Amino acid sequence: MAYIKIKKLEHFDENLAIPAYETKDAAGADIRACFENKDTFIINPGKRVLIPTGLSFEIEPGYEVQVRPRSGLSLKTNLLVVNSPGTIDADYRGEVKIIMGNFGDDDIVINHGDRIAQIVLAPIVQANFELTDNLSSTQRGEGGFGSTGVS
Numbered sequence: 026m027a028y029i030k031i032k033k034l035e036h037f038d039e040n041l042a043i044p045a046y047e048t049k050d051a052a053g054a055d056i057r058a059c060f061e062n063k064d065t066f067i068i069n070p071g072k073r074v075l076i077p078t079g080l081s082f083e084i085e086p087g088y089e090v091q092v093r094p095r096s097g098l099s100l101k102t103n104l105l106v107v108n109s110p111g112t113i114d115a116d117y118r119g120e121v122k123i124i125m126g127n128f129g130d131d132d133i134v135i136n137h138g139d140r141i142a143q144i145v146l147a148p149i150v151q152a153n154f155e156l157t158d159n160l161s162s163t164q165r166g167e168g169g170f171g172s173t174g175v176s
Contacts, residue, residue, distance in 0.1 A: 027146055029090065030083035034120055036061040037079030041138050044080075053093060053143030056080075056123070058135050066135045068127040073107050075122040076141055084115040084146075091145045092123055098141070103129025106142050115149075 031043050037059055044054040059079030060066060068074055084090055092111035098104055107126040123142045127133045135141060 027085050027088055029085075029146065032081040032083070034079050034081060036077075038063060038137070041079070044144055053095075053145045055095065055140040056092075056121070056142050056144050058123075058137060058139045058141045060137045063137045065137065068104065068125060068133045068135065070127050070130050070132065073124060073126040076125050076135060078121045078123065080121050081118055082113060082121060083118065084113065086115050087149055088115055089113060089147055089149050090121075091147050092121075093143050093145060095140060095143050102133055103127055103131075104133050104135075110145070113144075 033039075033043075041057050041059055044056045046054050056078055058066070058076050060077065066074070066076070082090060090113040092106060092113065093109055094106040105126050105128055107124045111124060113121060125135075125141065
């Protein structure tokens with residue numbers, strides 16, 4: 026089992042839970058909004074914002090933390106995690122903030138302490154990049170978006 030060390034920042038509200046798995050076999054641990062003023066935050070239609078969590082992570086080398094939407098939040102609202110999955114690298118030590126966007130026509134309210142996203146620990150394999158003049162051929166070749174058909 027890998028470990029993530031969590032640092033509570035100065036503005037972290039001690040009444041909030043740190044990320045936790047809501048069920049025994051959950052892949053993602055819910056993470057919460059933590060506003061310094063403990064107030065609500067409004068995301069206007071068409072806007073993208075950074076939602077603070079009040080936490081910093083120390084992730085073991087060889088791993089990343091992926092930030093993903095919570096399925097219920099995505100289904101019931103027009104609020105999305107914009108760069109999904111977002112990546113928190115093992116060498117990043119700043120505050121974890123979630124990039125969220127309102128893709129609807131109405132304001133969306135985020136309350137202090139709301140579960141806004143889930144985080145998933147994932148192993149990383151780094152590539153060796155090698156320049157070449159030729160690539161091997163495949164059946165698909167240079168076919169791009171939609172080139173394999175509709176159904």
